[in-house]
Amino acid sequence: RYKIQKKVREHNKKLRKDAKKKGVGKKVKKDIGVPNKAPFKEDILREAEQRRSKLEEEKEKKKLAKQQERAQKRKKENSASRDADPKAKKARKCPSESIFIRLLSYLLQVIDASDIIVEILDARDPLGCRCPQLEEAVLKGEGNKKLLFLLNKIDLVPKENVEKWLQCLQLEFPAVAFKASTQQQDKTVQEKKARFAALNGVVDQTKGVACYGSSSLLQLLGDYANATGREGSLKVGLVGFPNVGKSSLINSLKGMRACNAGVQRGITRCFQDVHISKNVKMIDSPGIVAAQSNPKAAMALRSLQVEDKQETVLEAVRTLLKQCNKQQVMLQYNVPDFRNSLEFLSFFAKKRGFLQKGGVPNTELAASTFLNDWTGAKLSYHCKAPEKPSLAPYLSEDIVREMQKGWDLDKLRKGNEETLRSMLILLEKILNSFILQ
Template identity: 60%
Template sequence: MKRPKLKKASKRVSCAKRYKIQKKVKEHHKKLRKEAKKSGIKKRTKKDIGVPNSAPFKEEVLKEAEQKKQELEELKEKNKLAKQKERAEKRKKGKETAGAEEEPKTKKAKKAEKAKVQREARAAVAKEKSTKAFRCSELKKVIEASDVILEVLDARDPMGCRCPQLEEAVLKHEGGKRLFFVLTKIDLVPRDSLQNWLGYLQAECPTFVFKSSTRLQDRTVLEKKQADVNGTVDLSRAGASYGCNSLMQTLTDLASKGDGESMLKIGVVGFPSVGKSSIINTLKGSRACIAGVPRGLTKCMQEVHLSKKVKMIDSPAIVAAPCNSGVNMALRSLQIEENEKSPLEAVKTLLRECNQRQIMLEYSVPNYRNSLEFLIFYAKKRGFLQKGAVPNTEQAAVTFLNDWTGAKLNYYSKVPERQSLPPYLTEAMVTELRTGLDLDKVKMANEHIITRIRSPYASSSILFNSKGMTDGLLSFTEVPAETPASVDEEQQEEDIIEETEDAKQIEDPEEAETPDTHTVQTQKSQQKSSRKRTKGKAKPAFVNIDVLASQQKSDDAYDFNTDFV
């Protein structure tokens, strides 16, 4: 069916066309006004024709008009004066209100200054509490006030968590204090390694295995009763603890054997991030102490009452001595938190003590040449990117260190061969530490916990080369003026050479070849021996850069004098 022909065209136009027409009309009117202004044409005002002569009572009409005109002028003058008077009054009121508001402003300023002073005082106190001298003094207070000292050891590296200076100070104290070991984070260690370490440590001191609870505890008695009545477990919370009953029963037995009036004071000591505050929170059943992934959260000693006869004392972390190895300083010190050391250097020292293949399997990264390349791969995998998709190696290094010090990564260290007791520990001291304890009961409880807990396999864990005990500082005067280097000069030279070679390989991956491991070791040994021979006798090396001479000596050089047909 054909559409019938319209008689009239539609007046509808597009918006663009309508706006264009309006713009053109506006410009046209503007142009006309400009031309009229240039030619001097002005709009004539209408002339008052006045009163004609033929009108009756002309004089009276003119007088009346004159009188109205004067009245209008007088009214305008009155309005003008009234407005001026009103403005003057407003100015006067504004000055009075400004003078009245000056006092509240001064009060606000005083309050702001007072708040600023309080903030500065708090910052100064926090800074003082974070100093090494304050931590050493607080640790001494805990040792003096405690009857029993619990040295908390990370089960992944128990020997690295031991402090010989602390153990000697406790065992040789005049008050006859007891020393117990507590192995924490036992769910991150293979079962065989945990059993071996337990047997090794029990030969020196009574040892307890422990796994802290990380779930949100019920804060009130009513919530606990409701949970018991319902009999349900909130799966959103983490698992329960292990070893809590055994340790608490032992401490209660010791408290009951002492004086009935005095309480048994137990000090919990150890290096950063070994789980001191978590043990107290688990035994208490609530969050009595601050605990978390960052190291050094506990700043001062804190007393927590577990029962009428037992009281726990939380302490700040032991200050690691600067004479320790780089690995121990990376894991057991607060140099990174205090901006004394870069996390990149700490990651480099840790990777040197681990198997590269195990690190690659654990973190799902490809083969890497050095620590920097590993951090680049790890940052890309975790999405730690800066502006322009640049990998944030600093954030990746901090996360890597948090995995090693926190309760996340599975790694273990080998148990050393038993040679002899430490020089500060004797057989008499060992027997004295064991008196008053039901060792068979403690041993059975530890074995029961080890069989119940879910442990990782050795194949899925990282083997870590422990560097032995970590030296600590019990007084700030022991800190030397100049901290000795943790790595000798030859090791530093080798690291610099390796970094430069790895950097060249990263820049030119196509030119890099994969030589045999035997040849690489021989080359490194030759370089090392040459550096030892030429140490202190370095001479500048001259290189011939004459290209024409090199071309003349080579057999394959092209001869331009010959012509080919």
């Protein structure tokens, strides 16, 4: 112990000696101030205090001047940005209105740039997907543009109902039956799967993979381009409400994921050109946003209110459940009888395992899932076609006759029949494969 203490003392002594040589560790001499015996001591102290206060005032003034300069610079930058973009203030006050104006401008650009306008309709509710203002704008526009109906998602509707809707729609404009593919992959992967299925006789049981009506649509557009003798590619603009399948249609015809598509509504926010073949080019457009004056059911189905946070998912589900058949919903989700939307969402959340801490049902997650099923391809509800269809007020027999010129309607009817027949053959193969298993 004593040896250790001795070594510590020697070490500290060595450190002090080294510090002394380097001049480190010298104590700073304390300011003793003005000696008491000095003459005019009070005057000297007063002058020193005044000098110190003056320096502090100058320092404070410089600090305030810098702050004012920064504030003025910020004001100038803000005023310059407001002058450069006068609509910015309005956009901040009402963001939904600015989004509506931007989407409308994109939609008008697509209509102006296109030779043919294809209005895509959901086969479950074709009349609810039609936009009379858009159709009227196309008919009154310059350039003699053609309007064409495309009935998408025909796999969710009975064959008889599809045939009736096609007959009803073809009284006004040519209508094409279509079923878009919802599982687009790389072309090489698709070719390998097709070769494997052909060699082994395997039936792909995923309905989302198959696409029907593409050959009929491409042949119709190609024949029209040849008949009119156009130079260059035929520009086809796709319009319609959100989630009717505009981007999925392009992906199906292209055979790969050319456009971003999904169950969420309003994914497409601008127009996009995609070359389908040598003489056909398609233009994808953002979905039509429904006006606020429409019924609540139409707003929940067609607009982007949930995405723009103007409406909660619970309110949207409450509105949509009023349009649904209760028995069909109970069978689809295997839930017991419910009195209101909140009780249905509680049952649905428990069935899917959407539970929060303490076993409380997560109704918001259940509502989002129900909305995705509604807008996607899981709920196979459908509307009946009118018994006695009539022309819209903005249409006349002359306009209908003019719109149907240049199209091979007989070939179109045969193509639609072939599409529906091939859909039935696929369903029969899938059912047979399930029975054999």
